Amino acid sequence: MTDGYIVDQTINPRTGLMVSYPKFKTEYGTYVSFKLGIWNPETQAYDSGRLKVINVPVLKSHDDFGVTACVKHYMGVLSYNLTIQLGNNAHEAILTGGLGTEMVETRFPVLNIVDAIWVNALPYGGPTSSYSGATRTNVIAASQDPIALDYWGAKHILLQIAQNTKYFRLSTVLDPDNASQTNLFGQWLRLSMEEINRAGYQTTVDEVHMNIYVGQYQ
Numbered sequence: 001m002t003d004g005y006i007v008d009q010t011i012n013p014r015t016g017l018m019v020s021y022p023k024f025k026t027e028y029g030t031y032v033s034f035k036l037g038i039w040n041p042e043t044q045a046y047d048s049g050r051l052k053v054i055n056v057p058v059l060k061s062h063d064d065f066g067v068t069a070c071v072k073h074y075m076g077v078l079s080y081n082l083t084i085q086l087g088n089n090a091h092e093a094i095l096t097g098g099l100g101t102e103m104v105e106t107r108f109p110v111l112n113i114v115d116a117i118w119v120n121a122l123p124y125g126g127p128t129s130s131y132s133g134a135t136r137t138n139v140i141a142a143s144q145d146p147i148a149l150d151y152w153g154a155k156h157i158l159l160q161i162a163q164n165t166k167y168f169r170l171s172t173v174l175d176p177d178n179a180s181q182t183n184l185f186g187q188w189l190r191l192s193m194e195e196i197n198r199a200g201y202q203t204t205v206d207e208v209h210m211n212i213y214v215g216q217y218q
Contacts, residue, residue, distance in 0.1 A: 001031065005079040008105075009086060015195060017098030018088035020079045021106040034077060035106045055109035055146065059116040059153045061126035061162075065094055066173050066185025067154045068127050070112040070146035071192050074099045077106060095183055097191030103146070104199035112149050114141045121161035123170035135161050147193045147203035148210050151176045154185065176205060 007020040021034040031039035037048035057073035065072060072094065080090050090098060103109070116139040120129035137157060143149040154176045162171035172178050179186035189205065196203045204210065 001025070005082055006033075006035070007079065007082055007086065011088060012093075012098070012101045012105075015093055015096045015098040015101045015191070016088075017078075017090060017093040017096075017101045018083045018086060019102055019105045020083055021077055022079075051107065053107050053109045055112045057112075057114060058119075059114050059157060060120040060129065061122055061124070061158060061174060063124050063126060064091070065188065067150065067158060067176075067189075069114055069150040069153050070109075071099050071103070071150055071189065074102045074106075078102055095188045095191075097188060097193075097195045100192030100195030103192075104196055104201065108196075108199075108201060109146060110144070112143055112146045114139075114149055114153050116141060116153060116157050119157060119161065121158045121165075121174070123162055123173045137161075145203045145210075147189060147196065147205060150189055151205045152207075152210065152212070 003024045005020050005022055007018065009018060011018050023031070023033045025031050032051065033039070033046055036046035038046065038050040040047050055070055055073055057069050059069050062068045062072070075090065075094070078090055083090055116137050118131065118134045118136050120126040120134050122129070122133065125133070139157060141149060141153060154174055159171055159174045162174055173184065176186045176189055178184055179190055181187070193203050193205060
């Protein structure tokens, strides 16, 4: 019944992440475990089917990891402070697909909605940004596949803006197809995808297997 974090001190052998997640009581008196679901006082057990996660990140560049969107948003799920005290650096594990591990070993989102109304497309310039340094695109994008949405948002929003600025030579850091070097967004996105697909979910970075629908509203 206590609010806090659960930490699995077994480090994932593939990605090097120590998984952690919150449990808490809502203002309505509901007890939630991010991994196990909603506590049912009648059965004295968690009901996993009652908990659905909708993942709503803001699309932006990142000074260390290239792009922040659906996958990297899960840094807000784990406890960086607790795991770093136990000798595990979750930020470093991003580069080896660790947030893919976090997603599938806690709770995978049923829907991902990217807020790209204002974006920071300055390579190595995010995640913070003033409005004067950001670009207004008025785009909201959604998908059940967080990998596909991250890929599409980086390629067709951030990269397109960056290539039209004086920083175009640095824009390759935002390119999800650029996975030839270590520590690049395109590489860790694919490693995250491998973790997610290994758990039985279907995610992709292949646009041939993406159905894209665009709607414009006045």
